[in-house]
Amino acid sequence: MNKNIQQDKIRGSLVGGAVGDALGYPVEFIGSYMGIKQRYGEHGITRLDTTQWWLPDGGKSNKAWISDDTQMTLFTACGLLNAKEQGMAPKYAICYAYIEWYFTQIGWRSSRRRDCWIGDVPEINYRRAPGNTCMTALKDVLEGKETYNNSKGCGGLMRTAPVALYGAVWRDKPEGETPEGRISDIKDVDMIAADAAEITHQHPLGWLPSALEAHIIYRLVQNENPTVEDFLSYLSEGYDTLEVLYPKEFDSIKELRRLTEKALSLVDSPASDIGNIESIGEGWVGDEAFAMAIYCTVKYFNDFEKAMIASVNHQGDSDSTGAVTGNILGAVVGYEAIPQFFKEDLELHDVIRHVADDLWRGKTTRYV
Numbered sequence: 067m068n069k070n071i072q073q074d075k076i077r078g079s080l081v082g083g084a085v086g087d088a089l090g091y092p093v094e095f096i097g098s099y100m101g102i103k104q105r106y107g108e109h110g111i112t113r114l115d116t117t118q119w120w121l122p123d124g125g126k127s128n129k130a131w132i133s134d135d136t137q138m139t140l141f142t143a144c145g146l147l148n149a150k151e152q153g154m155a156p157k158y159a160i161c162y163a164y165i166e167w168y169f170t171q172i173g174w175r176s177s178r179r180r181d182c183w184i185g186d187v188p189e190i191n192y193r194r195a196p197g198n199t200c201m202t203a204l205k206d207v208l209e210g211k212e213t214y215n216n217s218k219g220c221g222g223l224m225r226t227a228p229v230a231l232y233g234a235v236w237r238d239k240p241e242g243e244t245p246e247g248r249i250s251d252i253k254d255v256d257m258i259a260a261d262a263a264e265i266t267h268q269h270p271l272g273w274l275p276s277a278l279e280a281h282i283i284y285r286l287v288q289n290e291n292p293t294v295e296d297f298l299s300y301l302s303e304g305y306d307t308l309e310v311l312y313p314k315e316f317d318s319i320k321e322l323r324r325l326t327e328k329a330l331s332l333v334d335s336p337a338s339d340i341g342n343i344e345s346i347g348e349g350w351v352g353d354e355a356f357a358m359a360i361y362c363t364v365k366y367f368n369d370f371e372k373a374m375i376a377s378v379n380h381q382g383d384s385d386s387t388g389a390v391t392g393n394i395l396g397a398v399v400g401y402e403a404i405p406q407f408f409k410e411d412l413e414l415h416d417v418i419r420h421v422a423d424d425l426w427r428g429k430t431t432r433y434v
């Protein structure tokens with residue numbers, strides 16, 4: 067496969083997720099589609115909102131903010147790369163990276179160990195409605211306590227796409243050396259994604275969707291031109307793999323499959339997107355956010371803009387359903403197919419693209 071296409075897909079997934087996050091963030095807590103329409107017009111929010119953002123120093127941002135979803139996603143990427151560079155198990159390196167994100171949220175960063183350069187970026191240190199479950203679980207980890215929260219919130223799912231992007235890519239050694247052509251096994255990728263989510267979300271429906279998303283994105287990154295049929299076969303293969311990897315979680319896997327199949331059955335329904343999406347759920351929990359993203363991805367498989375708009379215009383957790391849809395569909399269409407107006411208005415666009423390229427290269431390079 068053409069290496070440049072693979073790089074484009076990795077950029078597409080990471081930047082695409084951030085676009086969905088930033089599009090959904092201003093409407094996450096509005097609470098109803100009617101309320102979104104009252105603020106943004108008849109078709110809801112359709113462009114990144116760059117009009118209302120004040121910075122802590124009193125200045126005004128002319129970009130649409132990313133939220134905790136993208137912040138944590140970037141730390142997942144840093145953790146994975148640190149795992150390789152420091153010879154640590156990915157789960158632990160990712161957990162350390164999340165602790166560094168936690169420090170950025172409580173203002174402790176300057177006095178602590180730093181392995182993730184991303185934490186030096188000012189925008190990463192702003193609090194953007196961080197999830198309580200993540201904050202509480204990471205505080206427990208930091209204090210050496212056993213965490214058991216039984217949460218199935220979508221906070222594990224919305225941040226773990228980098229596991230697939232990193233694991234799926236054929237990487238070359240630096241220029242002049244023999245191509246390495248290394249690739250991680252897909253089952254390892256699924257399990258690392260599950261482990262990364264489970265750090266903060268311990269109900270099976272808090273981490274199984276993360277493994278399934280990783281499985282799909284891994285396959286998409288390796289297929290130059292995936293069709294909807296390919297996509298559905300990856301989904302089906304993903305469930306089968308989960309059943310092999312996690313036989314004790316059969317009931318939760320069945321529940322996840324049931325909701326996703328409902329979402330797929332609605333793709334051809336004549337009802338409106340808002341009606342269809344709200345009948346799947348609100349997306350605050352992992353299985354609903356995943357199924358809503360699957361609906362938007364399959365319905366608008368070749369139209370990133372329409373998928374983004376559908377994915378955030380509902381009463382529920384818009385930034386996370388937008389982020390997950392963008393992570394998945396971005397790996398289908400690639401970075402070049404994401405409309406320029408989304409890229410131009412996105413906060414930290416260049417930094418996010420830089421991290422995507424680090425995942426592609428398999429090596430951390432600091433963004434200057």
Ligand SMILES: [Mg+2]
Pocket residue numbers: 133134135194195385386
């Ligand atoms: Mg958020």
